[in-house]
Amino acid sequence: MSKNSKKVWFITGASRGFGALITAEALAAGDAVVATARDPAGVTARFGAHPNLLPVRLDVTREDQVQEAVKQAVKRFGRIDILLNNAGYGLLGAVEESSAVEVERLFATNVFGLLGVTRAVLPHMRQQRAGHVINISSIGGYSAYLGWGVYGATKFALEGITEALAAELAPLGIHATVVEPGFFRTDFLDDQSLSKTVQRIGDYAETVGAMRDFAAGHNHAQPGDPAKLAKAMLQLGHAEQPPVRLPLGSDTVEAIERKNVTVAAELAQWRALALSTDYAAA
Helix, strand or coil: CCCCCCCEEEECCCCCHHHHHHHHHHHHCCCEEEEEECCCHHHHHHHCCCCCEEEEECCCCCHHHHHHHHHHHHHHHCCCCEEEECCCCEEECCCCCCCHHHHHHHHHHHHHHHHHHHHHHHHHHHHHCCEEEEEECCHHHCCCCCCCHHHHHHHHHHHHHHHHHHHHHHHHCEEEEEEEECCECCCCCCCCCEEECCCCCHHHHHHHHHHHHHHHHCCCCCCECHHHHHHHHHHHHCCCCCCCEEEECHHHHHHHHHHHHHHHHHHHHHHHHHHCCCCCCC
């Protein structure tokens, strides 16, 4: 398929944030979009009626809704070229402060929901012998940050899932990419997108407490431009040979380079011990 041909996107969490911006860019480029949201009325209110737009109700944690949404997408447009797993939310709090219920709910959406949607879409892509699965991770999926340990764990999971998918799907003509945005000026730090642990432990006041204050003070003051990210995502979606990993934002690039240096230095320091655990040569 030519990189200039019309693509059919299936986007989760499309009523606001990155999802809505990417939906707008895709429609402007002449692509078709299956824009899913828990309340599709939000999609309709934002974009109105459009011949290339199909708003669909989808709670990614509901298997019945996942299957129905994919069925509607294929019925309307005949195929799905790009699956953009964008739905998710954050959890701010120390690992110890995170309750079992809070952790389970977060993984249910950010990881298990993503897997459910991906499992529903892939049979169609395999039949086409073409497609692109794009999973929205975070710089927190490559480098952990205090206060974001459990949220980061969901994004670390996406990194591993995507790397494996890329290898498994390559012989079938299907690509997989994990996207790692840094801090972008969206509503991610608003209460609608960010949950905070109910428990607060005093011993973490200087670390996680400081992160809570930082997050509150930097809401809508992040360095990344969401409109530019949306345009970058269109370029990624139309790329003939997309990367397995795409960091977005100068803060993400800096964090990746810093972690890579740290990991290399630590490996060098402990290399002898690391190599000492093999069976001795006969």
